Amino acid sequence: MLRHLMKLIWKRKTRNIMLTLEILLAFLVLFAIAAFGVRSYELYNLPTGFAWRDQWAVRIRATDLKNDAALFDQYKRALLALPEVEKVAFTSFPNYTMSRWSGDYALPDGSHRLQVDILSVTDDYFATMDMHLLAGRWFSSMDDGAETTPVVINRRLAEKLFPGKSAVDQVYVESNDLSKTAPQRYRVTGVIDAFRSQGEYMDPHPFMLPRTVPGVGAEALPTIVLKLKPGTPRAFESRLSATLKQVRGDWAYTITPQAESRKALLRQQLLPLIILSVIAAFLLVMVAFGLFGVLWQNTTQRIPEIGLRRALGASATHIYRQIIAEQLLLSSGAMLIALVLLIQLPLTGVFGESLNWPVFVTAMALSAAVIYLLSLLCSLYPGWRAARLSPTQALHYE
Numbered sequence: 001m002l003r004h005l006m007k008l009i010w011k012r013k014t015r016n017i018m019l020t021l022e023i024l025l026a027f028l029v030l031f032a033i034a035a036f037g038v039r040s041y042e043l044y045n046l047p048t049g050f051a052w053r054d055q056w057a058v059r060i061r062a063t064d065l066k067n068d069a070a071l072f073d074q075y076k077r078a079l080l081a082l083p084e085v086e087k088v089a090f091t092s093f094p095n096y097t098m099s100r101w102s103g104d105y106a107l108p109d110g111s112h113r114l115q116v117d118i119l120s121v122t123d124d125y126f127a128t129m130d131m132h133l134l135a136g137r138w139f140s141s142m143d144d145g146a147e148t149t150p151v152v153i154n155r156r157l158a159e160k161l162f163p164g165k166s167a168v169d170q171v172y173v174e175s176n177d178l179s180k181t182a183p184q185r186y187r188v189t190g191v192i193d194a195f196r197s198q199g200e201y202m203d204p205h206p207f208m209l210p211r212t213v214p215g216v217g218a219e220a221l222p223t224i225v226l227k228l229k230p231g232t233p234r235a236f237e238s239r240l241s242a243t244l245k246q247v248r249g250d251w252a253y254t255i256t257p258q259a260e261s262r263k264a265l266l267r268q269q270l271l272p273l274i275i276l277s278v279i280a281a282f283l284l285v286m287v288a289f290g291l292f293g294v295l296w297q298n299t300t301q302r303i304p305e306i307g308l309r310r311a312l313g314a315s316a317t318h319i320y321r322q323i324i325a326e327q328l329l330l331s332s333g334a335m336l337i338a339l340v341l342l343i344q345l346p347l348t349g350v351f352g353e354s355l356n357w358p359v360f361v362t363a364m365a366l367s368a369a370v371i372y373l374l375s376l377l378c379s380l381y382p383g384w385r386a387a388r389l390s391p392t393q394a395l396h397y398e
Contacts (some may be wrong), residue, residue, distance in 0.1 A: 019290070023334035026287040027371050031342060033276045034363035039354055040201055040273060048202075049154065049195035050095060052258040054232065057094030057362040058224040058244065061252035065222055069215025071247070075224060078243050084236055087128040090214065091121045094223050095129075095197045096261035105161075105186075105208070106175040112161050113175050114300035117205050119197055120212040120221060124151070128227045136168035136190035139211045148187040154195045157206035158188070158394035167191050186210060199262055201269040203353065284370070288378055327379040333373050339364065 072090060079088045093099040106113040125131075126138050139150035148171060158167035168191065173183040186208070194208065196202040212221055228236070237255050244253045345351060346360045 011031075020330060020334045020337075022287055022290055023331050023371060023375075026283060026374075027335050027338045027367055028342075029280055029283055030367040030370055031214055031338070031363050033273075033280045034366045035355055036273055036276065036361055038359045038362045038366070040270075042359060043203065044200045046196070046200075047194045048095075048199060048206065049131060051307040052096070052262050054228045054230050055129060055258040056091075056226045056228060057256050057258060057261065058226070058228075058240070059094065059254040059256075059308055060222045060224070061254060062104070062222070062248070065220045065251075067215060067220040072214035072221075074247050075244070076167050078247055079224070079226065082239065082243060084228050084232045084239075085226055086229060089122050089124040089225050090212070090221040091223045091225055092119055092221055092226065093197075094256070094258070094261065096199050096258055096265045098198065098265075100198070102205075104175040105172055107161065108171060108185075110175070114160055114206050116157060117197070117206070118209045119195075119209050120219060121209050122212055122214065122221065125209070125225065130227070131192060134191045134193050135166065136188065139189045143189065143211060144213070146187070148185040150189045151186040152190040152192060152209045153188055154204075154207040155191060155193050156204055157208060158191045160206055199265050199269075201266065209262050230390060267289055284374060288374055322378045324376065327375045328372060331375040335368055335371060349397055 005128065046093065076088045079085050092101060100117060101119070102115055102117045102193045104113060105116045123138070123140050134155060136152075143150040153161075153167065161167065161172055162170050169187050171185055172188075173185050176183065194204060195207040196204060198205075212219060214221075226240075240255055241253060342360075342364070345355050346357055
């Protein structure tokens with residue numbers, strides 16, 4: 001039966017080639033959107049490494065902010081005096097923003113050079129953000145005066161810099177070919193599972209959180225992060241703003257609950273997927289009309305053939321199944337061509353982890369299911385119409 005159907009399709013190859021190309025194009029577009037969606041789902045279910053429900057961020061808007069230990073201590077004392085505030089820390093920028101800072105780092109001998117994302121934080125940051133250790137310890141005042149900068153890194157950076165061994169107490173350096181000074185050295189005090197500052201849809205990257213001490217060095221951290229008591233209302237912002245103004249009334253402050261930042265960023269990151277989904281929906285509608293029209297025309301042109309088969313004893317059910325099976329085989333051929341083209345992507349790793357094998361296989365299966373469903377729906381009525389023809393009608397059709 002299959003061999004017979006393949007012969008019928010091959011004999012009408014001139015008519016079927018445009019239909020095959022249309023299905024191929026639809027499948028490629030569907031695959032791209034499915035892969036994007038599956039990868040987004042995969043990323044959403046990975047840990048970000050920090051909490052967001054009771055955390056707020058305050059950006060200090062000042063052009064003359066300096067790394068003044070007394071000033072940062074004054075901020076911390078004033079904020080901890082508020083009954084709603086449980087923890088206070090300082091950092092370079094808040095989570096759930098598009099801010100990003102990265103640099104090149106390597107082992108002291110120059111090997112294992114990597115581009116690493118960086119977020120400078122103070123000692124209380126980890127408790128403020130409800131973070132958890134995999135190995136080692138958080139840096140603290142016991143690291144005061146250390147020759148190397150204490151740093152907490154994520155598991156990905158630990159595995160890439162120190163494969164096959166514990167990263168705790170290991171040393172690595174900043175890799176800057178243009179610098180004429182000795183590279184800054186970092187000593188790992190702790191390892192965390194993950195850290196993705198841009199939230200659930202950020203691709204995992206090697207990440208480091210070096211220690212910054214207020215008053216030590218030139219870098220001033222312009223962001224205050226707060227851990228509040230659960231259930232603190234949004235109205236607390238006015239009291240928080242008044243407290244900040246008491247410390248420095250000539251500066252501006254941007255106060256944002258991390259829950260709101262997360263919601264806004266997720267909406268922004270999902271926008272491309274929504275746009276692509278709308279485009280795919282229009283494309284599928286166009287493909288459906290094309291398939292239906294071509295199948296209707298093919299069925300009309302084959303009425304004498306169908307009448308002859310009926311006259312030779314083929315049942316209506318057999319004709320119905322034949323029309324549907326031919327369309328499904330045609331769709332399978334188009335998708336097989338697409339598979340040969342697309343499988344090169346994960347094999348070559350051109351998209352890295354964004355198109356890993358689980359994403360590829362899932363996207364391929366979803367796209368194939370949609371194309372098969374579309375082909376089936378479009379062939380149901382032409383097949384039913386062909387099956388209803390009586391041998392007498394078909395053989396006298398002109």
